[in-house]
Amino acid sequence: MNTAGIFLTVARYQHITRAAKVLSISQPALSQAISKLETELDVPLFERSGRNVQLSRYGTLFSENVERAVRELKHGKKNVRRMVEFGYRPSKYRLSQYSRSRLYT
Structure with a gap:
């Protein structure tokens, strides 16, 4: 389980022990993940x-952003699976060094 999933599960259950049980991880591991995230964000x-x-209030704002990001990731995975399902294959041609350099400017 990634940090975003742990955070959203704690937010959903509003209880550390229940969230740990649902995620099948220890309560100390869950608490440590949340503490590390709070330290990283400094809030x-x-x-x-x-x-x-x-x-x-910081958690509320962060949860809205994390939920949106998780939805986008799911949407992206779904799109890639559809491309594969419908037979899309990447081009065998590679971009020249010049073309690649133009992509990042």
Whole structure:
């Protein structure tokens, strides 16, 4: 399970132990993942009351963005599978060095 999935599961259940059980990971591993994410973002994502948690204002904003990103990833995977299903194969031709360099300018 990736960090986004862990975060969204905790947000959904609002309970550390229940979320850990649903994800089939230990409670300390889940808490560590959330703590690492909060450290990375330098904001508290949850307000804690024992093992119960609620999204902070930062967590609410972040969850909206994470949910949107997860939807986009699912959509992208679905599109790639459709391309393969309908027989799309990448071109055998490679771009020249000049063409590749123009893509990134």
